Amino acid sequence: MSNDHAKDPLARLPGYALRRAASATMADLAARLHAVELRISDASVLMLIRDRVDMTSTEIGKILDFQSANMVPLLSRLELAGHIKRVPINRKSMAIVLTDRGQELLIQVDSITARFEVELLGRIPEAHRAHFLPALHGLWP
Amino acid sequence: MSNDHAKDPLARLPGYALRRAASATMADLAARLHAVELRISDASVLMLIRDRVDMTSTEIGKILDFQSANMVPLLSRLELAGHIKRVPINRKSMAIVLTDRGQELLIQVDSITARFEVELLGRIPEAHRAHFLPALHGLWP
DNA sequence: TATTGTTATACTCTATAACTATA
């Protein structure tokens, strides 16, 4: 207990702690990704489609839990920035694929997120570290 | 690994898992608190000031990490609903105090959050459960 | 009929800048 959580009576509640931890951690990640002008959701999409040439907007949204309506401005931004392109699958569907520029950017994204993940785990006391990911896996469908 | 995280290659990243877990869990809590017409931030404030008659808006914001500008509409809502009142400390500061009605509502809030916290912990595999809170405590200041 | 992708829209959350009044 190196920190000031004693001053916050709510810090004993797992739900509250989850909210505070996620909020602080995601603000940190967002700031790091700002260096490559990406949002967290943008980076998630780029990482998800890294080796794929066949994922549609709908599929991406299903996996990442983004509404399809919200995929539209997200993908438009990435396309406008030259990171992805839309490749027709049939007359109804489009595959979302990394461009060469997107591939290069992904190298930077990998570097940023790898460092971020290492530092995140590093802030968790060693005795609890290995339990963190399996615990979280219970908390979303 | 009872769930579908195998289909999501990002699920191995602790940061991503933290984001997904917090998002799903907080959506659940928000829905439960909707029954008493409170937001998560509202309920946090009520729980924080439960036994206090001397906390100012600024102090509350510092503990819960809400900007003071964002405290204004939050407290206005709670005051309008009759859950809190403002008691002058001096000509500059106001104490934020539960009304009788706020005290009664807090009983319901405690019931909702207690059940929520139990179910949250229940979704974490037993072997990892005790490590969850101490791990989170490393992740915010 | 169901699905893909889209448009428009609205609500919540959070952050910043600028201001008043008081300590």
Next chain:
DNA sequence: TATAGTTATAGAGTATAACAATA
């Protein structure tokens, strides 16, 4: 000068409803 509280505003994130075109 520093602090408490406020106003206005903007950027994100997220949700719903309605729609066109195609499977």
